[in-house]
Amino acid sequence: MSIKPISISLSPNVESDDVRLAFGLTFLPWKWKKGKAIEKLEQSFRGYLNVKYSFSFNSGRSGLTTILESLNLEKGSGVVTQAFTCNAAINPILWSGLKPVYVDCNKDDFNIDVESLERTLEKENNIKVLIVQHTFGLPANMDKILEIIEKNNLILIEDCAHSLGAEYNNKKIGTFGKAAYFSFSRDKIISSVYGGMVVTNDDELAKKIKENQESLKFPNNSWTLQQLHHPILLNFIILPLYNFIDLGKIFLVLSQTLHILSKAVHWKEKRGEQPSYFPRRLPNALALLALNQFQKLERFNNHRQEIANFYYQELKNTNFILPVDFPERKNTFLRFTIKHLNAHEIIYNSWHKENILLGDWYTSAIAPEDTKIENFGYNSQDCPNAEELSKITLNLPTHINIKEKEARRIVQTLKAL
Numbered sequence: 001m002s003i004k005p006i007s008i009s010l011s012p013n014v015e016s017d018d019v020r021l022a023f024g025l026t027f028l029p030w031k032w033k034k035g036k037a038i039e040k041l042e043q044s045f046r047g048y049l050n051v052k053y054s055f056s057f058n059s060g061r062s063g064l065t066t067i068l069e070s071l072n073l074e075k076g077s078g079v080v081t082q083a084f085t086c087n088a089a090i091n092p093i094l095w096s097g098l099k100p101v102y103v104d105c106n107k108d109d110f111n112i113d114v115e116s117l118e119r120t121l122e123k124e125n126n127i128k129v130l131i132v133q134h135t136f137g138l139p140a141n142m143d144k145i146l147e148i149i150e151k152n153n154l155i156l157i158e159d160c161a162h163s164l165g166a167e168y169n170n171k172k173i174g175t176f177g178k179a180a181y182f183s184f185s186r187d188k189i190i191s192s193v194y195g196g197m198v199v200t201n202d203d204e205l206a207k208k209i210k211e212n213q214e215s216l217k218f219p220n221n222s223w224t225l226q227q228l229h230h231p232i233l234l235n236f237i238i239l240p241l242y243n244f245i246d247l248g249k250i251f252l253v254l255s256q257t258l259h260i261l262s263k264a265v266h267w268k269e270k271r272g273e274q275p276s277y278f279p280r281r282l283p284n285a286l287a288l289l290a291l292n293q294f295q296k297l298e299r300f301n302n303h304r305q306e307i308a309n310f311y312y313q314e315l316k317n318t319n320f321i322l323p324v325d326f327p328e329r330k331n332t333f334l335r336f337t338i339k340h341l342n343a344h345e346i347i348y349n350s351w352h353k354e355n356i357l358l359g360d361w362y363t364s365a366i367a368p369e370d371t372k373i374e375n376f377g378y379n380s381q382d383c384p385n386a387e388e389l390s391k392i393t394l395n396l397p398t399h400i401n402i403k404e405k406e407a408r409r410i411v412q413t414l415k416a417l
Helices: 016-025 036-049 060-070 087-095 114-123 142-152 203-215 221-238 247-257 284-294 297-315 343-354 384-392 404-416
Strands: 053-057 078-082 099-103 127-133 155-159 179-183 196-200 335-339 393-397
Touching: 016 221, 016 284, 036 053, 036 196, 036 284, 053 060, 053 203, 060 087, 060 155, 060 179, 060 196, 060 203, 078 087, 078 114, 087 099, 087 127, 099 114, 114 127, 114 142, 127 142, 142 155, 196 203, 221 247, 221 284, 284 297, 297 335, 297 404, 343 384, 343 393, 343 404, 384 393, 393 404
Parallel strands: 078 099, 078 127, 127 155, 155 179
Antiparallel strands: 053 196, 179 196, 335 393
16 A cells, blocks of 8 residues: 555645745745735736636635625625535634525535525525535536526625636636635645635725725735645655654644644634634735646646546446536536445545545535534524535545546545445
C-alpha cells in the first residue's frame, strides 16, 4: 500500500508550480498585502463571467457577509437557505443579524427543493433573500427558482462556492441573481487556501459592496503566512507521511495547534460565532495563488468531467446510486457524489483499509458534524431529505491529481465492499 493517501481534500488542486509560487512568496513579505494581482484577479472574473462588477475577499463567507450587509436589510429579516450545507454558508446570515430560514433539498440534485421552498414562503412573511446553493458543482433548477423569485419579490444570491464554470442552459452560474459569491478555499474548484469573490451587475449594490470592501482591513501577515505554508507543507511533509505511523496526520494537527497552518473551519464558526479574520480583504499573496489556479480553470474542469465519466462508466449497474445527469445543466463535478446505505461505513473503511480518503460532504445536515446545530436555528424535522442524504452520501475525488489509475483503485475498492 502507498504511504501517500488518495485524498479528496488537503489542497487537492496543488501542482508543482503552485508550490513553487507559494514558496517564493514566503520570502517576499512586501507583496503579501497590497499589489496588482488583486485587481488583475477581479478583472479576470469580470471577463470570464461577463459581469460588470467583481470584488475580492479573503473567503467566500467574507464575501457573503459583505453582500448581506450591503443590502441594508432590517435586522431579523429572513434569509432562505437549504439544509445539506456547511456552517460557512449559514454563519454570514447570523453575523449580519439576519435569520436563517431552512428549506429542504432535492434528493436528485442535492439542491434546494422548490416545493419545500414554496411551502416555506407561504408560511413565513418576513423573507427578503433567497440564497441558492449549487451543490457539488451541479446547478440548481434556475427556471423554477427565478419564477419563485419574481412571484415573491425576493433578492436572489447565488452560492457558487462549488460551481465556478458551471452553466444552466448555456448561461454561467453566478450571473442569475442580484449577486453571487465564489470560494477559493483549499478544496474548491480553484484554490488559494483561503479566498473568495463577489460578482454583481447591480450598480447600486456594487457601490455599497465596494464601500464596504474598502472599509475592511487586510488579514495580518501571520495569517497570510499560514496560508502560504499550506501547499508547501502538504506537498513535502503531510501527504507523503500521512499514513507512515500517522506522522503526517500528527504533523498536520501540530502545525494547526501551533498556528503554522490554519484550519478550514475555526472552532468559533462551529458555534455560530465570528472569528476575527472575517470579513477581510483578499491579500495580494493569495490573489497571486488564485490567479495561477484561475489560468488552469478550463483544464481543471475538463479533467473533472473526464474522471466523472470514468466513474459513471465503471460504477453503473452497481449498488451505488450515481448523480443524475440533467441535460440543461453543465456540472463542474467538484466532487462526484454517490449514494449508498452504508456510506459512513464506506468512508471509514476505505481510509483504514485502503488509504483512500473519500469525502464526507455532508455527513450532517449542517456540516461539519461537530457544529452546534442548536446555535443555528435548524430543526431537523423540517428537512427530511437533507437528513436522509447526510446518512447515505459520499464523495469521490475528481481533482487534477486524481488520474485514471487512482480512480480505478477507488472503483475497485468500492466494488469489493
